[in-house]
Amino acid sequence: xxxxxxxxxxxxxxxxxxxxxxxxxxxxxxxxxxxxxxxxxxxxxxxxxxxxxxxxxxxxxxxxxxxxxxxxxxxxxxxxxxxxxxxxxxxxxxxxxxxxxxxxxxxxxxxxxxxxxxxxxxxxxxxxxxxxxxxxxxxxxxxxxxxxxxxxxxxxxxxxxxxxxxxxxxxxxxxxxxxxxxxxxxxxxxxxxxxxxxxxxxxxxxxxxxxxxxxxxxx
Numbered sequence: 001x002x003x004x005x006x007x008x009x010x011x012x013x014x015x016x017x018x019x020x021x022x023x024x025x026x027x028x029x030x031x032x033x034x035x036x037x038x039x040x041x042x043x044x045x046x047x048x049x050x051x052x053x054x055x056x057x058x059x060x061x062x063x064x065x066x067x068x069x070x071x072x073x074x075x076x077x078x079x080x081x082x083x084x085x086x087x088x089x090x091x092x093x094x095x096x097x098x099x100x101x102x103x104x105x106x107x108x109x110x111x112x113x114x115x116x117x118x119x120x121x122x123x124x125x126x127x128x129x130x131x132x133x134x135x136x137x138x139x140x141x142x143x144x145x146x147x148x149x150x151x152x153x154x155x156x157x158x159x160x161x162x163x164x165x166x167x168x169x170x171x172x173x174x175x176x177x178x179x180x181x182x183x184x185x186x187x188x189x190x191x192x193x194x195x196x197x198x199x200x201x202x203x204x205x206x207x208x209x210x211x212x213x214x215x216x217x218x219x
Contacts, residue, residue: 005031036206037061042068042148043099066190068148069103073110079143086142090119093147133164144172158182
């Protein structure tokens with residue numbers, strides 16, 4: 001990521017868009033303080049150090065967040081309502097995501113309040129996603145929360161994860177409705193198409209010099 005960000009900076013592009021990737025956004029921020037950067041992230045941009053605040057981003061970064069990390073506890077709560085007899089739950093996260101620590105803490109806190117045991121499973125690649133699902137059987141997990149991460153989103157990955165959940169018969173809740181369209185059980189999160197539309201508006205503003213603020217969106 002740093003090498004790619006540096007290359008774009010050397011080319012003096014008009015604007016850098018980092019879609020759905022916190023590491024890419026951090027790399028772009030480190031590479032330039034002058035080229036406008038429009039991001040699309042799942043956590044709180046202020047807490048991640050991307051902007052000063054949501055209303056006044058400051059610097060050369062602005063963009064869209066769906067606060068997907070903050071919605072993790074709500075996803076666990078909804079899954080618990082769906083399967084109230086299940087006391088053994090799991091959370092699947094990508095450990096390379098800088099937002100991983102926060103989302104893990106938040107969901108663990110929610111699990112304790114609900115009286116649930118939470119297993120945190122890690123996946124950095126598609127092969128590790130397969131291994132994580134196989135582990136669910138050994139742990140006797142009764143429900144799975146898919147953490148927000150670019151590794152888990154999009155086609156055909158959403159179809160693959162939905163198929164794994166069906167194969168292992170584990171009730172699973174996802175971030176975007178695209179998962180349910182691919183055969184997943186349930187989702188709770190933002191409209192992905194609307195988020196990209198808003199990000200595109202900010203790209204237009206960035207190239208025209210119109211100031212903006214960080215936009216948040218939820219379901």
